Amino acid sequence: EVQVVESGGGLVQPGGSLRLSCAASGFSFSTCWMTWVRQAPGKGLEWVGNINQDGSDTNYVDSVKGRFIISRDNGKNSVFLQMNSLTAEDTAVYYCVRDFRYFDCWGQGTLVTVSS
Amino acid sequence: DIVMTQTPLSLSVTPGQPASISCKSSQSLLERDGKTYLYWYLQKPGQPPHLLIYEVSNRFSGVPDRFSGSGSGTDFTLKISRVEAEDVGVYYCKQSTQHPKTFGQGTKLEIK
Numbered sequence: 268e269v270q271v272v273e274s275g276g277g278l279v280q281p282g283g284s285l286r287l288s289c290a291a292s293g294f295s296f297s298t299c300w301m302t303w304v305r306q307a308p309g310k311g312l313e314w315v316g317n318i319n320q321d322g323s324d325t326n327y328v329d330s331v332k333g334r335f336i337i338s339r340d341n342g343k344n345s346v347f348l349q350m351n352s353l354t355a356e357d358t359a360v361y362y363c364v365r366d367f368r369y370f371d372c373w374g375q376g377t378l379v380t381v382s383s
Numbered sequence: 384d385i386v387m388t389q390t391p392l393s394l395s396v397t398p399g400q401p402a403s404i405s406c407k408s409s410q411s412l413l414e415r416d417g418k419t420y421l422y423w424y425l426q427k428p429g430q431p432p433h434l435l436i437y438e439v440s441n442r443f444s445g446v447p448d449r450f451s452g453s454g455s456g457t458d459f460t461l462k463i464s465r466v467e468a469e470d471v472g473v474y475y476c477k478q479s480t481q482h483p484k485t486f487g488q489g490t491k492l493e494i495k
Contacts, residue, residue: 302484312424312432312475314484328483329384362431368479369422371443373431 269293269372271363276377279353287348287377289363297321297341300366303348305359306376313359317366318346330356353381385410385478389487396466397495404490406459406476413456413480420479423452423461426489427472435474436461468494 275287289301302317316327318337325337336349346363358381365372386409396402412419423436434443436452439459449464463470471494476487 311473311489312426312477312486314477314486317484326482368420369434369437369443370424370432370477371434373433376431 269365271365271372271374273361273363273374273377276361276379278380278382280383281354281381283353283381284349284351285353285379287350287361287363287379289346289348289374291344291346291363291365294365294372296344301337301339301346302364302366302370303337303346304362304364304370304373305357306362307356307359310359315348315361350379353379355381357381384483385412385481385485387476387478387485387487389474389476389490391490392488393491393493395493395495396463398468399465402463402466402470402492404461404474404476406454406461406487408457408459408478410481411456412459412478419455421452421454421459422477422479423450424475424477425470425472426475427469430472432475466492466494470494 271291273289279285303315316337318325322339334352339346360376360378362376363374364370388407390405412421419439421439424432426432440452451462473489473491475489
């Protein structure tokens with residue numbers, strides 16, 4: 268079964284950092300782009316960024332550039348989202364997604380709450 | 384950035400009746416390879432989104448044929464020929480022609 272499972276969410280203070288992980292299984296992970304999408308409470312979907320197959324290329328939405336870093340470990344079939352300098356506006360459910368330009372496999376998401 | 388604008392933002396439909404959602408992009412989504420990278424997703428309550436339509440008009444695996452997509456350039460439409468109760472949720476269009484990838488605001492479908 269093709270699946271991705273996110274972990275690492277939680278409560279963090281403004282200005283703090285958090286690292287999300289996404290474990291993939293059931294497909295050839297090293298051949299796929301991977302994406303992070305977030306959804307603030309009661310709001311729509313926002314693409315956060317993506318990473319290519321070998322980790323040499325990443326792209327980010329402007330609102331997270333310089334604060335968030337996406338990386339991957341193909342040996343562990345995992346992708347990561349390092350989030351720094353967090354603000355209340357980063358509060359959201361973060362989804363890990365397999366990216367073929369279309370997003371065909373989504374995790375259940377992990378909730379990140381930025382609050383003092 | 385390409386802005387995706389959906390209309391309406393909500394609609395209430397009687398089961399068995401059709402429904403239509405419009406999505407307009409601020410720039411053409413036609414890429415030099417000849418493909419148009421416009422997608423439709425449905426997020427049912429309490430669930431992550433799932434893919435309905437890829438590249439404007441192609442139904443993803445397992446998607447019922449009552450769902451159809453059409454359009455070109457900057458104007459796109461998702462149609463449901465006969466709405467069923469299980470179709471409730473929020474529909475999003477999304478472009479993958481250019482980074483950053485962007486979603487529409489979402490259209491909430493309710494059943495009358």
